[in-house]
Amino acid sequence: MTSANIIVLCLLILAGLHLVLTSSTGGSQLYEVDVCNEDNKLTCKARELISIVDLTCGSGSGCSHDVNKTIFDLCQGHQTCSTLGLTEMTSAQCGNNVTVHDSLRVKFTCIPGSTSSCRSNICSESSQGLTCPEGSLVHIRRMTCGSLTEMCSLSTYTNMYVCEGVEHCAASGLKTLLPQNCQ
Numbered sequence: 001m002t003s004a005n006i007i008v009l010c011l012l013i014l015a016g017l018h019l020v021l022t023s024s025t026g027g028s029q030l031y032e033v034d035v036c037n038e039d040n041k042l043t044c045k046a047r048e049l050i051s052i053v054d055l056t057c058g059s060g061s062g063c064s065h066d067v068n069k070t071i072f073d074l075c076q077g078h079q080t081c082s083t084l085g086l087t088e089m090t091s092a093q094c095g096n097n098v099t100v101h102d103s104l105r106v107k108f109t110c111i112p113g114s115t116s117s118c119r120s121n122i123c124s125e126s127s128q129g130l131t132c133p134e135g136s137l138v139h140i141r142r143m144t145c146g147s148l149t150e151m152c153s154l155s156t157y158t159n160m161y162v163c164e165g166v167e168h169c170a171a172s173g174l175k176t177l178l179p180q181n182c183q
Contacts, residue, residue, distance in 0.1 A: 028109035035071075035104040036094035043080040044110035050075050054107040057093055063104065067093050071106060073165045078115070078139050117141070122174045123182035129171035130163050138163050145181050156181060 030053065033042055042050055055071055057063035063071075067090055075081035093104045120130055130138050140160055145152040159177040163169035175182045 028111060030107055030109055032105055032107045035090055035106060037103055041080070042075050042106060042108060046079070047112065047114050048110040049077050049079060049113040049115070050081065050108050051111045052076050052106060052108045054105075056103075056105040056107075058102050063093065067104065071104075074139075075106070075108070077113075078141075080141065115139075122171050122178075124171075127171040129174055130169040132167050134167070137165050137167060138169060140164065152181070 028051075031042075044050055052072060052075060055063045055068055057067060070090055071081075090104055093102055116136075118132075121127055122129060132138055140157075140163060143152045143156065143160065144150055145156060156178060160174070162177070163174070
């Protein structure tokens with residue numbers, strides 16, 4: 001392979017979308033996933049977006065502010081939020097990879113809606129990184145490393161988490177975080 005590539009498909013999420021998505025279930029099917037103990041895939045069909053109804057930690061108690069923020073930032077208003085490994089992102093609640101200490105139950109519905117998407121090769125010399133229009137935020141949906149079909153490692157996804165929920169993520173910083181991919 002002559003040059004390495006990381007192609008990032010990101011979704012541009014309007015910042016005001018959170019207000020629209022906080023309505024009641026309105027007869028929609030209610031789904032429940034335990035992020036700590038299951039496959040933790042919160043996913044809706046095409047042209048549908050996740051609307052979180054409730055988060056429950058442990059044996060029915062409320063979740064910490066950090067856990068709430070992580071779940072809402074990664075999931076609310078997106079078609080899916082399983083890409084970056086929710087268990088790893090909520091490790092304080094779920095415990096370590098060997099033993100699960102608790103549960104984190106997310107109740108959600110899928111409501112009609114869509115998001116805009118874009119592609120960026122962050123390893124390209126001309127790349128400016130991940131940039132969204134004003135009022136929109138980055139949400140990484142899928143990445144490929146090397147060839148256009150090669151899946152990226154979990155550590156690459158974890159490093160790319162720094163770009164979640166921001167308007168701009170500079171290419172120079174991303175190349176520094178991902179030297180094994182941008183050679």
